[in-house]
Amino acid sequence: MFEHETVLKMESIEGLNIKPDGIYVDCTLGGAGHSEEIVKRLTTGHLYAFDQDDVALKHASERLAPYEDRVTFIKSNFVHLKDELLARGITQVDGVLFDLGVSSPQLDEAERGFSYNYDAPLDMRMDRSRELSAYHVVNEWPFGDLARIFFTYGEEKFSKQIARKIEQARAVKPIETTFELVELIKDAIPAPARRKGGHPAKRTFQAIRIAVNDELNVFDRAVQDAIDMLAINGRICVITFHSLEDRICKQVFKEKSQHPPLPPGLPVIPKEFEPELKLITRKPITAGDDELEGNRRARSAKLRVAEKQK
Numbered sequence: 314m315f316e317h318e319t320v321l322k323m324e325s326i327e328g329l330n331i332k333p334d335g336i337y338v339d340c341t342l343g344g345a346g347h348s349e350e351i352v353k354r355l356t357t358g359h360l361y362a363f364d365q366d367d368v369a370l371k372h373a374s375e376r377l378a379p380y381e382d383r384v385t386f387i388k389s390n391f392v393h394l395k396d397e398l399l400a401r402g403i404t405q406v407d408g409v410l411f412d413l414g415v416s417s418p419q420l421d422e423a424e425r426g427f428s429y430n431y432d433a434p435l436d437m438r439m440d441r442s443r444e445l446s447a448y449h450v451v452n453e454w455p456f457g458d459l460a461r462i463f464f465t466y467g468e469e470k471f472s473k474q475i476a477r478k479i480e481q482a483r484a485v486k487p488i489e490t491t492f493e494l495v496e497l498i499k500d501a502i503p504a505p506a507r508r509k510g511g512h513p514a515k516r517t518f519q520a521i522r523i524a525v526n527d528e529l530n531v532f533d534r535a536v537q538d539a540i541d542m543l544a545i546n547g548r549i550c551v552i553t554f555h556s557l558e559d560r561i562c563k564q565v566f567k568e569k570s571q572h573p574p575l576p577p578g579l580p581v582i583p584k585e586f587e588p589e590l591k592l593i594t595r596k597p598i599t600a601g602d603d604e605l606e607g608n609r610r611a612r613s614a615k616l617r618v619a620e621k622q623k
């Protein structure tokens with residue numbers, strides 16, 4: 314069973330403001346929870362759905378089989394969204410959705426190595442045809458790079474101590490599994506700190522996953538390309554799960570929704586000075602109590618929506 318509890322489902326569908334004849338892009342198909350809501354609302358419109366994970370694509374295409382004439386599945390990293398769409402003759406779209414991160418099945422499939430709760434080989438690749446895995450990062454990256462990613466991608470206070478432990482352990486023998494890594498992390502964090510702020514390996518695992526999948530760089534590039542592809546009045550909706558992703562989204566939306574410096578004394582803002590985007594959400598939308606009760610993952614979710622106006 315491929316079960317992923319879709320986060321902020323109706324809020325993002327409302328954010329996309331779907332037109333039955335519009336062209337939509339779901340950059341993160343996953344279990345197709347959002348995609349299903351999009352295709353249900355289309356008549357002559359079409360959905361282009363991206364995922365880099367074969368397992369997700371297989372299950373999602375089964376779920377969306379009743380709507381197969383309205384959806385095209387694309388196995389690709391969303392960083393290539395512009396090229397993939399242009400290759401299919403699509404030059405403008407009416408809405409783009411990003412629901413970032415990993416899906417619950419990815420986390421729960423022990424052998425994918427995403428979770429510190431299951432013992433598995435170190436992997437964490439969303440796209441298993443790629444070479445770089447958690448094993449390479451943990452066993453081959455220099456101390457300085459490890460400490461840097463644990464600090465910047467994991468916001469881990471004990472980044473250097475953890476990197477040092479890893480360096481010492483792998484000098485003896487390679488670190489093969491998630492549980493071996495968890496033990497090293499626990500050893501590196503002083504006992505009082507280990508008891509605070511959730512599982513001690515949470516931040517380090519997040520950092521390695523971001524590095525393996527180059528998540529922040531691809532999102533930064535893709536969000537700009539997605540905005541470029543939007544038609545006038547087209548909408549972009551982004552659901553993020555940690556502050557680093559949200560910061561990128563907020564920054565790009567902010568830059569593109571501010572008008573350039575205006576000549577002094579203008580009574581109204583001329584069309585050519587209008588910014589590219591209008592913010593639909595000034596503050597991000599978060600999950601309501603009902604959703605939070607049923608889905609722990611929703612706790613950190615933030616949805617931002619913007620509309621192309623120029």
Ligand SMILES: C[S@@+](CC[C@H](N)C(=O)[O-])C[C@H]1O[C@@H](n2cnc3c(N)ncnc32)[C@H](O)[C@@H]1O
Pocket residue numbers: 317318319320340341342343344345346347348363364365366369389390391392412413414415416439531
């Ligand atoms: C949180 S899940 C999406 C869940 C989906 N919205 C639903 O309701 O079922 C994120 C999905 O996006 C995929 N993904 C993450 N980053 C990606 C990227 N850069 N390119 C393509 N797919 C990506 C993951 O493989 C995962 O299946």
